[in-house]
């Protein structure tokens with residue numbers, strides 16, 4: 001188990017424990033709702049950092065598969081955490097792979113963690129409480145070390161567990177049909193029925209662990225079912241602006 005990130009990949013400093021001034025945008029939602037792509041594009045437009053938390057659950061799953069461990073053997077998975085040397089870039093610009101990719105030790109696993117064999121076991125890994133506690137700590141460290149004015153963090157439990165005090169909290173949803181259609185368009189060579197069944201099964205397993213289908217108190221829902229990609233990014237940015245402007249007006253009532 002090592003530190004979450006290197007300075008090169010997070011743009012992080014070793015000290016910053018102070019979050020004051022950093023705008024945290026927490027985004028949760030089911031598979032295929034657009035969390036990764038919309039959060040990344042929103043972060044880019046806002047000049048914020050971007051953290052994909054699902055990548056860490058996927059990378060640990062990749063590590064378990066590589067080691068030929070049984071993903072349902074919680075004790076073996078927990079033991080594996082000790083050797084899990086994880087780094088992720090938080091630059092949303094798509095530039096240097098060192099600043100945008102996902103690494104386990106010397107391996108660039110950015111692509112490998114999206115493979116079906118990893119996706120098939122990730123829910124089993126993610127339901128282990130010790131895994132969640134460890135990765136939650138790692139995400140909070142990355143958030144604390146953000147050097148940009150803000151960070152968009154996306155996953156399943158960001159608004160409720162990882163960053164319940166985030167200034168902006170969004171549930172990004174879309175109908176199951178829309179989500180399956182989007183995922184199918186990405187996964188060439190797999191039938192829509194197969195993709196749909198996998199997505200449905202994973203959401204069902206994941207939602208036994210955390211509720212990402214219903215907005216918690218104070219969380220704004222953005223339903224992207226009838227929005228195209230750019231409209232969804234605009235909707236997210238509008239929520240960020242309206243919340244930050246409202247908070248700023250409350251802090252400085254005379255300037256409004």
Ligand SMILES: Nc1ncnc2c1ncn2[C@@H]1O[C@H](COP(=O)(O)OP(=O)(O)O)[C@@H](O)[C@H]1O
Pocket residue numbers: 029030031032033034035036037038182183186224227228229230232
């Ligand atoms: N509003 C939208 N309209 C159409 N396609 C979208 C929209 N939002 C996301 N997508 C596309 O859907 C696919 C799945 O999005 P992704 O960001 O991977 O979802 P998630 O991270 O929630 O699983 C991607 O190909 C993405 O470009």
Ligand SMILES: Nc1ccn([C@@H]2O[C@H](COP(=O)(O)OP(=O)(O)O)[C@@H](O)[C@H]2O)c(=O)n1
Pocket residue numbers: 030031032033035036053054055057058122123126154155156157158202206
């Ligand atoms: N904050 C998070 C993020 C992901 N996960 C787990 O990690 C898996 C992969 O997350 P992901 O965000 O890459 O999944 P997609 O929505 O992109 O398909 C999910 O199916 C969950 O099992 C989680 O439990 N908590």
